[in-house]
Structure formats: structure tokens, C-alpha cells
Amino acid sequence: MTLLILAVLVLGFMVVLRLSRVADLSRELRGLREENIPERENRMSGRLMWAFGVIYLVLFTWMPLHYHDVFLPVSGSKHGVWIDQMFTVNWIILGIVFFGTNIALFYFAGKYYHREGTRAFWYPHNNKLEMVWTVVPTITLVAGIIYGIIVWNKITAAPEPGTMQVEVYAKQFDWTFRYPGKDGKLGATDFRLITADNPLGIITRTTLSGRLAGLRQEVAKATSDRDAQLDMLPKNILKERNEEIAHLNRMIERLMGLQKLMEEDIAQNGDNSSYLHGADDKVTKEFHLPVNTDVELVFRSQDVIHSAYLPHMRAQMNTVPGMATRMNLTPTITTDSMRLITDNPEFDYILMCNKICGVSHYNMQAPLTVEAGGAYKVWNMLLPVFEKPGATAMATEQQGGNPAEGKATDNATGSNEEAQAASGNE
């Protein structure tokens, strides 16, 4: 099949070349020159301009009618409806301009082909005309964009206080979601706390002290490993090991700083401290939202920039490492209703990644289920809580062990310095 296509292409190409050579020879015989394009050729080009213009505009109109099922169904969100309305207004205005300019362009091009003995009309400028087509587009465009900015401001406005928050968390190459617990608030997070058990790095006393203990173990192990082989290791590997240990120590130092900050914040704000909101959060791989409820989606990313794209909601926001982004969303049609509307029992709202993020970018997706408030509540209630209430108490007890752990760190750091001195002496 491929060969066949290739053969056809090559043959076609050769035919074109042969024909052109024949044409060249016959032209030379007739004394024609390339720069003197005969009227016959100009007329042909003019006619082709007309033909192309007609076919172009017909196909332009036919294609969306024939392939309309590639378009999105009715918007599933409140904001999306505004966007769709604005699209319609814009398409109408642009369509008029598109047809007007194209008809003029191809019509004039085809009509005024070069004829011997005629002259073009001397028409270097016309200030009135130019004024018209400066002012009219300006007014139209400014009106259009003011409409656009009004809608934009409505869509991006700060949410009402008390709006339900849901966190959408991106990493290569999947999505994780976090729902607030009974307190209705999402807890603070830190990327250094990310472990298999805490994929979003939620800060609680338990996770923080647990992570610190884990890091100290790592440091101790790395240090003893290095010290055991101190004399055998080549210089560059030793340097790598030292850097690794230094990195771990920096993490410990920063997490201890975070711990201090957390305790201060808790002492100051009591139950309002965002460090206390994380324990009852619910982390899940499923994405559900209640219908007709204002939601604020908050986005974070673990590694690179992703983009949370919900085409059926006409909603999109990048997820940026090191920074939280947000979006208002009010789903208005449940997944079940949408299945009826689209006459497709398999239909699902899709959340997909729309910013190049790695080799599996093309399959970073999660379905979104929009359901009635009651069904959503049941689903949400059954989600496991991040940290069982008892765990917090245990963590507080562990705080008592802190000084000892601090001492262990000192030891580790001390031996690290010794090792560095040793490697420096070499």
C-alpha cells in the first residue's frame, strides 16, 4: 500500500516534469518568454481564483455541517454557557467579515486579470475610505473585547466566602483529588513530606515528625555507609555521597523550621491554623462534584507544568509547581443527564492534561462524575479520612522525643563535617 502510494507520487511527479519540459520546448519554438505571461495563462489563473474561492467557501460551510459531531455538546457548567454565547456572537461577526473579504479578494483577483491594451485604474489612496475601514473595525473590536472582558471578569472573580474547595493535584502522569473534611477547609501542604502514604504532602504533626524520623534514618544510614567505605571510595563518588548527605540534612533543617512555624501558628491561631485542617482531608483518585454547586478548584503540581482541561465545562487552568492556581466551576448538568443529552450511555466528563508534560502526556486523564447533591454526599462520606483522629494524639506524644532526635541529627552533621574535612585533606 505504502509502496503503491509512493509509486503514484513519483510517477505523478515525473509526469509533471515531462509535461513542463514539453511545454518549455514548444514555448521556445514560439518565441515566448517567461516574463511575458500570455493573456491565456492570466485568464486561466483568474478563472482558477474564482473556482477556488467558490469551492473554498462551500467546503468551509459544508465541513462543520457534516462533521458537527466533533464539536462539544452543550456546556456542562454555568460559565461555559456564557463562553458558548460569546462564541456564537463572535462567529457571526467573523463569518460576515470572512465571507465579505474572501469574496472580494477572489472575485477581484479573478475579474481583473491582465488584458493587453488595458490599463489599471490609478487609485493610490482615498482618505475617506481608509478612515472608514479603520474606525469601523476599531469600534467593532473594542465592543467585542469589552464584552469579552466582562465575561472574563465574571469567570475569574474571587469566590464567595465559604465556597466549597476541591484540590486537583497533578503529577506525571495522573491526577489526584483532595476534598476537605468536616472543618470544610483544606490543610497546608509541603512537597518535602511527599511519601507513598502521603502523596500530596499534607502537613500534620504526624506526617511531619514521621518524615523527620525517616530522613534522620536515611542520614544515619548514608553516613555510616560512607564512613565504612571512606578509604575505598573514589573521590568523585565520595563527593556525591557527601552532597547527598548534605541535601538530606538541608531537608531536615528546613522541615524543623517548618515544624517550628507550625507550632507557632497553632499556638497563635488555635483551631483556625491551616496546619490542623489537613488531618481530616480526603485524598482520592476519583473526581466527583455536586451539580449546581459553586466550587473553587485549587490546583497544584508536583513536578512540571500541567494543564487541567475540562473541555465539556469550557474550563482550563495550568497547574504550576511552586504556586497554587484556582478556578471557579459550577457544574449544571449531571453526568447522567449529559448521557441522555448526548445520547451516549458511555459519556463521561473528562479532565485531561493540556500542557506538554512528558512522554505520556497524551494519556493523563481522569473522568469527572457530576451527580446530584445527595449522591455526592454519600460518595464523599465513604471516602477514607487522611488521618484517623487517634493518630494526632500519638503524634503529640512523639513530640516529646524531639530533643533526642535533634541530638541524633547533631551527631550526623558532626560526622558529616569530619568526613568533609577528611576529603578536603586528601
Next chain:
Amino acid sequence: MSASINPQMADNQGHAHADLHHHKESFISKYVFSQDHKMISKQFLITAMVMAVVAMIMSIIFRLQIAFPGQGFAFTHFFLGDKWAPNGVVSSSMFMGMVTIHGTIMLFFVLTGGLSGTFSNLLIPFQIGARDMASGFINMLSYWFFLVASIIMLSSLFVETGPANGGWTVYPPLSVLPEAIPGSGTGMSLWLASMVLFIAGSLMGSLNYIVTILNLRTKGMKMTRMPLTVWALLLTAIVGVLAFPVLVSAVLLLIMDRTLGTSFYLSEIFIAGEALDNMGGSPILYEHLFWFLGHPEVYIVILPAFGLSSEIISTMSRKPIFGYRAMIGSLMAISFLSFLVWAHHMFVTGMNPFLGSIFAFTTTLIAVPSSIKVFNYITTLWRGNIVFSPAMLFSIGMVSTFIAGGLTGIIVANAALDIQVHDTYFVVAHFHMVMGVSAIFAMMAGVYHWFPKMYGRMMNNRLGYVHFWITLVAAYGVFLPMHYGGLSGPRRYYEYTEFPMFQGHFMDLNVIMTVCAAIGGAAQLIFLYNFFRSIWYGQKAPQNPWHSNTLEWTAPVEPIHGNWPGPLPVVYRWPYDYSKPGKAEDYVPQTVPLEDGEEES
């Protein structure tokens, strides 16, 4: 001043030439290390053609994968081999590499270096009546930086981990972390090195163009008598000089983040099971710096295209360009506004929404000068006497694709509408129409039109017609369906098989696009054949084949150093006296003095 300038070649070799006649040169100084603007222009053109062929092959490879996911092609296997295309199916990593390098090459190496480099070099000295560029040596350097940058970019295709594959905008952190994507290893280092050299070369070229235009215009060549090509190339150079240095700084900070452990663009990253030390940076900073160049860059691409097509449309319609001053004014307005619109690439990055509304406004305003240009082109055609040379066909094609692409620009400029179409194939279709296809068409038009000036021979018109019509139909065949399918279709997807919503007609459209891309690609072979055949076997060109008014056609057909054998031509009128009433011929070259009582137009 201008009349006393000797060709730089003579100056630098230390022997002054009193006469400006052609003298013997070695092969090296004539064809390789040439300081003659005409030769440098050809060098730019040929290099850009090689790059364009590479980029086009890439586009066909990834279009095959999009339309026929998982299906093997001998074509793909031939170019990528077993490593990157086992069984003829391009790998996901290489697919992204192709997408990335296609964009980089087309935008920078073909449509910036190739378009502006070729025609600034060819036309600026010729059309303002100068012997050569202000500095022939810097001009030569600008080409050599460009060539070395091209070679480095191509060599990045052959490294172990593949070329840069995080998209041509190389957003961090993806472009900083080889753990995130394999192309961010050596491939990205080469990409960055290549870009720095490319920008250095581009700056040298641009400064030279500006200085030449401002200082070396011949007697009588007032700014208001310059052809629109020169105006467009001048403004392109100015925009380039102001915008490209910002990209250098963005790239340098990126290099530091990659090699020195700084955190300009990195913060709170957990990757490959490890939390990185980097704190406090922001990828948004990179986006701002990048697009501060990136958006003016698309005008760097399209302004020369405007210049070339203005000149060709006027000459071949045998009619003055309608609204010469409005055309200059709109070029200036576009150049100015191009610096105030960059953040429209960032509506959904989490940037403050207030900034979004400001940039939506300025972006929409830039449609005003653009639409003036379109209306003026159409009015120039009205009641013209149109000679359909291949150059004219391509220029009309350029106006058509610019309309199609420009109108969708009004959609994507609107921040609220952009939420839905941002980063989808709708945007891909938009920018390919408005600056990709349009600029390529203008470049083709320029090559056909000035080929006699470059090589002293004519290209074959009939092959030109065939080339144009196939290319026009194929270009629309690729990008028109892309608008429809792209309204919700995310881009840079290796395959859509995992999404039920992207089956059925969505894939049918992709098949149409891919077939058209292959046909359009094949049609370029006709052009290449015509081009190279005509260099040696084309019909000998007369001095002024298109009966044009501009100065380059007063120079002898056989190119010589210093362009004109005798004194420099003197200019008495603007370049658009076509079909002026009361004249015997339908053109009056700029060197013809005004008759008694004749009013300057």
C-alpha cells in the same frame, strides 16, 4: 556618504578599488566566506531550504502518527530507524521531539533566519541604492552564526537521549529536568546553545539592516520614498533588536538552572522520588520572558511577509499600492503593539486575571492595523491589471491565508474564549494559518519574484502555477479541518486512542489533514526541482522582467560588487507609479525624473 562607500570586500583586503568592477576572487571568498550581500542572501536561502525540508519531513512523520496511531510506515522507519521508530511507528518520545524541533526550525530557522535573512540581505542594499551593507564583515558573521546554530540544532537529533522534546517553547521545569523527559538532557543543552548562537547572529544582522537603511540611502531616497519591503524589513529588524535579547536572558537563566543549581524557574519540585532543593523560583517568570520575545517574534515573521507581498501585489497588479502611508502606519502600529501583547499566551497560567483583561484588550487592538492591510491589499487588486506570475499567485494566497488566520486571532485574543481553545489544535490551526502558511507563501512569492535578481535567470512559470495550486489546496486541506476538530482537541498528543470523544469524525478529519500534508509536502519537490534547474538551465533573465519601478532592477543582470557599475542611481519619485495617467508605459522607475508640471504621487 553612500556614493563613496567601497565594497567591503575591497576595504578589508586592504587594496582600494577606485573602479567598482567585478574582480577575480577565489572560490572561498566568493562562495564561502563572502561579504557580498547578494551571496549572503543566497546562503541564507539555501540553508533555510535545507532546514525547511527537514522540518517538513518531521511534520509528515508526526501527522502520520496522529492520523494512523500505531500503524507502521516505511517513510517513518526510513528516517528514524529502529531506535526511534521500531516497526515504522514513531516512539512517543521522538514524536514529541519531532513536534518540538519542527516548531523551532520553522519559526526561527526558516521564517526568521530564512525569510528575513534572505530578503533583508538581497533587497535592502538594492532597493535603497547602496553598494552593500554598512558592514559586510558583520553581515558575513551573522550568516555564519546562523549556519553554526543550524548545524547544532540538527546535530541534536542524533544524540542518545533524543532532541529537546518539551515543546518549542521549552517551558521549565520540564526543560530543566532530564528526569521529567529524556529530551531535557543533552538534546536540550544543544537546543539552548543553538538558540544563543542563532540570536547572536540575528542581532548582528538586524543591527546591520537598521544602520544600512538609516545611513546608506541613495540621493533622493527619502524615507517616504522607500518601497514597503524596506519599511517592513526595517521595522522587523527594530523589533528583533528589541525583543531577542530578552530571550537570551531567559535562555541564560534556564542554562543556570540546568547547570549551576540556581532556582530562577524552579520551586517545590518533587520528581523521581526526591524533593529538589530549589525554592522560590517561578516558571511563570520564564513564560513572561519567553513570550516577551515570543510574541514579537511572530511579527518578525509576518512583517517581512507583508513587505514582500505589498511590493509584489502592487507591481503585478500594475497599480500603486493602495494607501502607501496607511501601510507604513499600520506596519509601525503592529510593531509597536507587538510589545504589548505577550501575556495573551498566558491567560490560563494562573496569572492575575486583571492582567488578562489588559492583554486581551491590547491584543484585540492589533487586529486594527492588520485589517487595514487586508483591506488595502484587496483595494489594490480592484480594477487592477493583474499579471498572474507565480509570485503574484502566492501573494494573493498569502492575503487569503492571512484573513483566515487573522480572524481566528480575534477568538484567541479574547481571554474568556481562550479558556476553551487554549493549547488546542484550534490555536495550532490559527498560528499556522496566520504566520506559518502566510509567511511561507510570501517567502515563496519572494523567491519567484526576485529569482532573476538572484541568479540572472527565470524560473519556470507553469511549474510555479502547479506548485502554487497544489500548495494552496493542501495548506487549506491541512489547516481548515484542524479548526473544526481542534475546538476541543488538545495538542501534542501522541495518540487519541484512549479518548472515546476523539474517535469517529475527529479521526476522519485527522486523516484528511495528514493526506493533505503529504500532498503539500510532495508539491514542494516541484518547487525544489524548478529552483535548482532554473539556477543552471533557466531562461536568461532580462534586466527588468516584471517592469518594476524599484532600484534593484536598474542594476545589471550579472551581479557585480557594488551593485551598480557607474555612479549610484538617483531617486526622484516613490516606487509605486504604476499605470500613472499621462505616461506612455504603465510603470515609471524611481530613477526617472519628474516631468515638468508632474505631481509627485
